[in-house]
Amino acid sequence: MKSVLPSQRCSCRAFQHAIRPRRFASTASSNTSATASRKNRWLGVLFVTATAAGAGAYVRSQGPGSTTLNEETFTKYSLVSREPVSATSSLFTLRPRYPSGSNYDVYENAWRIGVWSVMFKQPQLQIGRDYTPLPTTSATTLTVDEENEGYLQFFIRKDPFGEVSRYLHTLSIGADIEMRGPQIECVIPEETKEIVFIAGGTGIAPALQAGHSLLSRRNDESRPKIHILWANRLKEDCLGGVSDTPRTLPSRGSWFPWFGTETVAPEQAAPAPAPAPAPLGEAASLIVKELEALKSQYPGQVKVDYYLDEENRFIRKDDISEAVKSSGSDGSLRKKLILVSGPEGFIGYMAGPKVWAQGQELQGPVQGVIKELDLKDWAVWKL
Structure with a gap:
């Protein structure tokens, strides 16, 4: 079979992925058509700068590169x-x-804007994947000089x-990695007072970003809040994490239904013990x-609740309902x-899944657990 060079593999669909078209938002509200129209117009403005995740997109650097991270060319990092x-x-x-x-x-x-990512390039296959940088906190391993650099x-x-x-995990220390960005995944408006962030696995990185962006805007008149619901499969990923909201949890089932197990309704489940802190010295x-x-x-x-599949603790509909209930309702998305x-x-x-239409990754309708809750006054965004 005739071999095909990487430079010859760019299909029309792959090229459309590479240019990262804009995305549009959906909401879970079911108010009157006039109210929905106003909300949709606002969401169009809110997320107009958000762009597609582009996982596996075909990527090629154009031009000689740059020493400063930018959206047009790939910049070398070590x-x-x-x-x-x-x-x-x-x-x-x-x-x-x-x-x-x-x-x-x-x-x-x-x-300052919100949640953002950068694209890493796999040079042999000429494909790219977006990853979310972690914000700097008091727990960071970076020094002030390293931040400035x-x-x-x-x-x-x-x-x-x-x-x-897999490519990134095979690289030796000192190896070059080419990155492009930043890509703004979600704009967090200045008016935002509360975020409920539902994270699965490494989806916690955008949650940390959202918290950093939201909470750093504090002033004398406003103390915004973020409630993070973080689900993992393995204990080692969230070792030492203790939930801020004690509750009775399911004893079987899974919040990973795509692996072949079914989620158990709360009324069907037996009580499970609350998560314990890491043992002394661990x-x-x-x-x-x-x-x-x-x-x-x-x-x-900040509130954080942990959910662990291997210990039969899963994010339930009631958990999300409880997280949004405390904020009340003021009619403002x-x-x-x-x-x-x-x-x-x-x-x-x-x-609900995101969808592709004419080469664009769109939010798609709100479905799944959040649709079943029929929430009012909450904008919904899938990262």
Whole structure:
């Protein structure tokens, strides 16, 4: 069979992925048509700058490259360290190959806007995957000098079917990694007062970003809040994490329905013990430390609940309902957001799948658990 060079593989669909068309939002509201029209117009403005995730998209750098991270060309970074977080995931620390004082300003602008990502390139296959940088907290391993020099950190799981994540986990320390961005995934409006973030696995990275972006806007008149519901399959991913909302939880089933098990309704489940803190001398996971640092930095504004598949603790409809109930209702979509992030199956189960139409990745209708709750006054966004 005749071999095909990478430069000859660009299909029309792949090229459309590469240009990263804009996305549009959906809501879970079912008010009158006039109200829905007003909300839809607002959501169009709110998320007009959000762009497609582009996982597996065909990518090619054009031009000689740049020393400053940008959306047009790929910029070289060096792998400084890769610290294991669990058996399947690691914390990657990268620094610009050629230091540029402009990088810090690029990051800060993206942090202020909302949730953002960068695209990593797999040069052999000429494909790319978007990853979310972790914000700097008091638990970060970065020094002030490293921050000023443009270092970035990423929480990346090694996916056995993911070409880019497998490639990244094989790189030696000091190797070059090409990145492009930032891509704004979700704008968090200035009016936002509360976020409920439903995260699955490494979807916790955007949750940390959302918390950083929202809470750093505090002033004397406003103390915005974020409530994070974080689901994992393995204990080592959230070791030491203790939920802020004690509850009785299902004893069987799974919040990973795409793996072949079924979620058990609360009334069918037997009580399960609340999660316990890590044993004395057993260190909490890196991400749990980040979440605790966020809570310490913004006391009373951050709640985190942990859900663990292997210990029969799953995100239920009642958990989401309880998380949104405390905020009340003021009829303003601009003030309250539900964000869902994680594997495609997790997003689809919680809020319905995203869809492709004419080369564009769109939000699609709100479905799944969130649709069943029929929430009012909450904007819904799938990351």
